[in-house]
């Protein structure tokens with residue numbers, strides 16, 4: 001059966017969004033990988049479904065799968081695109097706040113305009129067992145050996161797992177190998193999104209993320225939240241931070257532990273299409 005989809009992106013992190021408001025989406029991993037193929041398919045970093053809410057409190061549920069077909073619990077750029085998609089579908093008005101259930105729990109979205117969305121991402125989670133990360137105690141930094149290098153990382157869950165590594169040079173060739181080495185590190189038994197962050201000033205960061213299940217992406221919304229959470233926990237950034245990623249910028253607001261974290265950024269519609277064979 002043909003599958004209608006919308007192609008969208010948030011700062012170049014690209015998505016295939018599928019209208020599944022009549023029930024849960026069930027696609028095989030093989031089909032997802034075919035659609036994800038950038039030569040013979042549509043191409044996406046993540047596939048998102050818009051489904052009926054399952055918690056009795058949210059307006060919708062959204063599902064998230066990476067380009068390799070693996071599921072994820074949260075997607076910062078994706079949930080902004082879901083909000084913009086709901087606006088196009090006539091389900092969400094400007095300045096209206098709605099709760100959307102993700103696999104890791106509910107988040108609240110608000111459309112500032114048709115292309116800009118603010119998301120209440122909830123509280124960052126630092127307990128290693130909840131990330132999950134293999135460490136005996138909670139800390140704001142951990143030693144990690146990867147690709148023959150001794151790294152200092154911070155780690156946090158934003159509904160999905162993140163490692164954050166401060167570097168001087170985001171273009172250093174060593175990052176090309178370090179990204180995959182951290183993403184697949186055995187101490188993260190579910191894998192991890194590896195964020196490399198350069199501090200420009202306390203209110204300004206630059207970030208590149210090697211994503212679990214998708215590789216290097218143009219932007220990672222939860223990665224930007226994670227970088228600010230880790231550095232704010234260490235007292236190294238302001239409560240409001242601009243995060244520049246290769247595909248564009250996000251604004252992250254977080255006062256600190258015990259507080260909810262907010263992300264604001266763009267969501268863009270590209271085209272609609274039909275995948276012929278599911």
Ligand SMILES: N[C@@H](CCC[C@H](N)C(=O)O)C(=O)O
Nearest residue numbers: 072075076077160220221222
């Ligand atoms: N690009 C996303 C994160 C997508 C999921 C991630 N690769 C994972 O497996 O957790 C974002 O914008 O947050």
